[in-house]
Amino acid sequence: NAGVMQNPRHLVRRRGQEARLRCSPMKGHSHVYWYRQLPEEGLKFMVYLQKENIIDESGMPKERFSAEFPKEGPSILRIQQVVRGDSAAYFCASSPLDRRTYNEQFFGPGTRLTVL
Protein backbone atom coordinates (compact mmCIF):
# COMPACT_ATOMS: atom_id res chain seq x y z
CA ASN A 1 0.00 0.00 0.00
CA ALA A 2 2.80 2.37 -0.93
CA GLY A 3 1.94 6.03 -1.22
CA VAL A 4 3.83 8.58 -3.26
CA MET A 5 7.54 8.02 -2.77
CA GLN A 6 10.19 10.67 -3.04
CA ASN A 7 13.92 10.45 -2.71
CA PRO A 8 16.15 11.64 -1.39
CA ARG A 9 14.35 13.11 1.63
CA HIS A 10 17.19 15.56 2.20
CA LEU A 11 19.66 16.85 -0.36
CA VAL A 12 22.55 19.22 0.18
CA ARG A 13 24.23 20.85 -2.78
CA ARG A 14 26.81 23.57 -3.25
CA ARG A 15 26.08 26.50 -5.50
CA GLY A 16 26.55 25.55 -9.13
CA GLN A 17 25.91 21.83 -8.67
CA GLU A 18 22.97 19.90 -10.05
CA ALA A 19 20.06 18.56 -8.00
CA ARG A 20 17.96 15.58 -9.08
CA LEU A 21 14.77 14.85 -7.23
CA ARG A 22 12.84 11.64 -7.84
CA CYS A 23 9.18 10.81 -7.45
CA SER A 24 7.32 7.53 -7.85
CA PRO A 25 3.54 8.05 -7.97
CA MET A 26 1.01 5.90 -6.18
CA LYS A 27 0.18 2.63 -7.86
CA GLY A 28 -2.41 3.20 -10.54
CA HIS A 29 -1.81 6.94 -10.75
CA SER A 30 -0.64 8.40 -14.02
CA HIS A 31 -0.67 12.13 -13.25
CA VAL A 32 2.31 13.68 -11.47
CA TYR A 33 2.66 17.21 -10.14
CA TRP A 34 5.61 19.03 -8.59
CA TYR A 35 5.22 21.82 -6.04
CA ARG A 36 7.71 23.97 -4.15
CA GLN A 37 7.25 25.17 -0.57
CA LEU A 38 9.25 27.90 1.11
CA PRO A 39 9.28 28.14 4.94
CA GLU A 40 6.01 29.49 6.38
CA GLU A 41 4.41 29.45 2.93
CA GLY A 42 1.87 27.37 1.05
CA LEU A 43 2.79 25.15 -1.85
CA LYS A 44 3.38 26.69 -5.26
CA PHE A 45 2.66 24.70 -8.41
CA MET A 46 5.58 24.05 -10.72
CA VAL A 47 4.70 21.43 -13.33
CA TYR A 48 2.12 18.78 -14.25
CA LEU A 49 3.14 15.69 -16.21
CA GLN A 50 1.66 12.52 -17.57
CA LYS A 51 3.74 9.64 -18.89
CA GLU A 52 6.20 11.05 -21.46
CA ASN A 53 4.31 14.37 -21.64
CA ILE A 54 4.58 17.74 -19.95
CA ILE A 55 1.01 19.03 -19.72
CA ASP A 56 1.44 22.30 -17.82
CA GLU A 57 4.76 23.86 -16.87
CA SER A 58 3.42 27.34 -16.19
CA GLY A 59 4.96 27.38 -12.68
CA MET A 60 8.44 26.30 -13.69
CA PRO A 61 11.25 28.88 -13.80
CA LYS A 62 12.29 29.34 -17.41
CA GLU A 63 15.93 28.51 -16.79
CA ARG A 64 17.78 25.76 -14.95
CA PHE A 65 14.64 23.75 -14.07
CA SER A 66 13.34 20.78 -16.02
CA ALA A 67 11.05 17.83 -15.35
CA GLU A 68 10.33 14.52 -16.99
CA PHE A 69 8.12 11.50 -16.44
CA PRO A 70 9.47 8.72 -18.65
CA LYS A 71 7.53 5.68 -19.79
CA GLU A 72 9.46 3.58 -17.28
CA GLY A 73 10.76 4.79 -13.95
CA PRO A 74 10.11 7.73 -11.65
CA SER A 75 9.45 11.34 -12.46
CA ILE A 76 12.56 13.50 -12.16
CA LEU A 77 12.78 17.19 -11.27
CA ARG A 78 16.17 18.49 -12.26
CA ILE A 79 17.70 21.76 -11.13
CA GLN A 80 20.92 22.75 -12.82
CA GLN A 81 23.50 25.16 -11.38
CA VAL A 82 21.64 25.54 -8.10
CA VAL A 83 21.60 28.85 -6.25
CA ARG A 84 20.81 29.57 -2.62
CA GLY A 85 17.33 30.72 -3.55
CA ASP A 86 16.52 27.18 -4.72
CA SER A 87 16.62 25.99 -1.10
CA ALA A 88 13.10 24.78 -0.34
CA ALA A 89 10.97 21.68 0.14
CA TYR A 90 9.92 20.11 -3.14
CA PHE A 91 6.82 17.98 -3.09
CA CYS A 92 5.53 15.56 -5.64
CA ALA A 93 1.85 14.62 -5.86
CA SER A 94 -0.04 12.10 -7.95
CA SER A 95 -3.67 11.63 -8.85
CA PRO A 96 -5.70 8.83 -10.43
CA LEU A 97 -7.29 8.64 -13.88
CA ASP A 98 -10.81 8.32 -12.47
CA ARG A 99 -12.84 11.34 -13.61
CA ARG A 100 -14.57 11.62 -10.25
CA THR A 101 -11.42 11.75 -8.15
CA TYR A 102 -8.66 12.88 -10.46
CA ASN A 103 -8.54 16.26 -8.72
CA GLU A 104 -7.53 14.56 -5.48
CA GLN A 105 -3.77 14.93 -5.38
CA PHE A 106 -1.85 12.80 -2.90
CA PHE A 107 1.50 14.10 -1.77
CA GLY A 108 4.81 12.47 -1.04
CA PRO A 109 6.97 13.30 2.00
CA GLY A 110 9.02 15.84 0.05
CA THR A 111 12.69 16.46 -0.66
CA ARG A 112 14.29 19.20 1.37
CA LEU A 113 16.96 20.85 -0.73
CA THR A 114 19.62 22.95 0.96
CA VAL A 115 22.04 24.91 -1.17
CA LEU A 116 25.22 25.95 0.60
Place this chain on the structure above:
Amino acid sequence: GQQLNQSPQSMFIQEGEDVSMNCTSSSIFNTWLWYKQDPGEGPVLLIALYKAGELTSNGRLTAQFGITRKDSFLNISASIPSDVGIYFCAGRSPQGGSEKLVFGKGTKLTVNP
Protein backbone atom coordinates in the same frame (compact mmCIF):
# COMPACT_ATOMS: atom_id res chain seq x y z
CA GLY B 1 -2.24 34.89 -10.64
CA GLN B 2 -4.96 33.32 -8.55
CA GLN B 3 -4.67 33.62 -4.81
CA LEU B 4 -6.41 32.09 -1.87
CA ASN B 5 -6.78 34.06 1.34
CA GLN B 6 -6.75 31.69 4.27
CA SER B 7 -7.61 32.76 7.80
CA PRO B 8 -6.76 32.83 10.54
CA GLN B 9 -3.00 32.51 10.15
CA SER B 10 -2.72 30.79 13.52
CA MET B 11 -4.94 29.57 16.32
CA PHE B 12 -4.24 28.61 19.91
CA ILE B 13 -7.03 26.59 21.50
CA GLN B 14 -7.72 24.31 24.43
CA GLU B 15 -8.27 20.61 23.95
CA GLY B 16 -11.95 19.91 23.45
CA GLU B 17 -12.75 23.21 21.74
CA ASP B 18 -14.15 23.48 18.22
CA VAL B 19 -12.13 25.16 15.47
CA SER B 20 -13.15 26.93 12.31
CA MET B 21 -10.96 28.21 9.47
CA ASN B 22 -11.79 29.43 6.00
CA CYS B 23 -10.50 30.30 2.56
CA THR B 24 -11.72 32.93 0.16
CA SER B 25 -10.84 33.79 -3.41
CA SER B 26 -11.64 36.53 -5.87
CA SER B 27 -12.16 33.92 -8.60
CA ILE B 28 -14.22 30.75 -8.70
CA PHE B 29 -12.95 27.24 -8.21
CA ASN B 30 -14.59 23.98 -9.18
CA THR B 31 -12.83 21.87 -6.56
CA TRP B 32 -11.81 22.64 -3.00
CA LEU B 33 -9.46 20.45 -1.01
CA TRP B 34 -8.32 20.61 2.59
CA TYR B 35 -4.92 19.24 3.66
CA LYS B 36 -3.05 18.87 6.95
CA GLN B 37 0.73 19.06 7.10
CA ASP B 38 2.87 17.92 10.00
CA PRO B 39 6.45 19.24 10.40
CA GLY B 40 8.84 17.61 7.97
CA GLU B 41 6.09 15.77 6.12
CA GLY B 42 3.98 16.19 3.02
CA PRO B 43 0.37 17.42 3.09
CA VAL B 44 -2.23 14.77 3.81
CA LEU B 45 -5.61 15.05 2.09
CA LEU B 46 -8.46 15.46 4.58
CA ILE B 47 -11.53 16.35 2.54
CA ALA B 48 -12.35 16.97 -1.14
CA LEU B 49 -15.35 19.06 -2.25
CA TYR B 50 -16.71 19.06 -5.80
CA LYS B 51 -20.04 20.87 -5.86
CA ALA B 52 -21.12 24.32 -4.74
CA GLY B 53 -22.97 24.00 -1.45
CA GLU B 54 -21.57 20.55 -0.75
CA LEU B 55 -21.06 19.74 2.94
CA THR B 56 -18.78 16.80 3.68
CA SER B 57 -17.60 15.21 6.92
CA ASN B 58 -14.63 13.05 7.77
CA GLY B 59 -14.82 12.06 11.42
CA ARG B 60 -14.57 15.22 13.51
CA LEU B 61 -13.86 17.31 10.41
CA THR B 62 -16.53 19.03 8.36
CA ALA B 63 -15.93 21.15 5.27
CA GLN B 64 -18.21 23.09 2.96
CA PHE B 65 -17.91 24.34 -0.61
CA GLY B 66 -19.36 27.84 -0.68
CA ILE B 67 -22.39 28.58 -2.85
CA THR B 68 -20.52 31.33 -4.72
CA ARG B 69 -17.68 28.83 -5.46
CA LYS B 70 -15.27 31.44 -4.09
CA ASP B 71 -14.92 30.16 -0.55
CA SER B 72 -14.73 27.12 1.68
CA PHE B 73 -14.50 26.46 5.39
CA LEU B 74 -13.20 23.66 7.57
CA ASN B 75 -14.48 22.89 11.06
CA ILE B 76 -12.84 20.60 13.59
CA SER B 77 -14.98 19.57 16.52
CA ALA B 78 -13.75 18.54 19.95
CA SER B 79 -10.08 19.14 19.16
CA ILE B 80 -7.41 16.78 20.48
CA PRO B 81 -3.63 17.26 20.77
CA SER B 82 -2.91 15.31 17.56
CA ASP B 83 -4.88 17.92 15.59
CA VAL B 84 -1.81 20.15 15.90
CA GLY B 85 -0.38 21.04 12.52
CA ILE B 86 -0.80 23.36 9.57
CA TYR B 87 -4.04 23.17 7.62
CA PHE B 88 -4.07 24.23 3.99
CA CYS B 89 -6.95 24.89 1.66
CA ALA B 90 -6.38 24.31 -2.04
CA GLY B 91 -8.54 25.04 -5.03
CA ARG B 92 -8.60 23.96 -8.64
CA SER B 93 -9.59 26.49 -11.25
CA PRO B 94 -12.19 25.64 -13.90
CA GLN B 95 -9.84 26.98 -16.59
CA GLY B 96 -9.53 24.35 -19.26
CA GLY B 97 -6.47 22.13 -19.10
CA SER B 98 -5.34 23.50 -15.78
CA GLU B 99 -4.99 20.73 -13.23
CA LYS B 100 -2.82 22.66 -10.83
CA LEU B 101 -3.90 23.37 -7.28
CA VAL B 102 -3.64 26.85 -5.80
CA PHE B 103 -2.84 26.75 -2.09
CA GLY B 104 -3.59 29.10 0.76
CA LYS B 105 -0.79 30.05 3.12
CA GLY B 106 -2.08 27.80 5.87
CA THR B 107 -3.58 27.98 9.34
CA LYS B 108 -1.25 26.85 12.08
CA LEU B 109 -3.20 25.11 14.83
CA THR B 110 -1.89 24.67 18.37
CA VAL B 111 -3.92 22.63 20.85
CA ASN B 112 -3.16 22.97 24.54
CA PRO B 113 -3.92 19.83 26.54
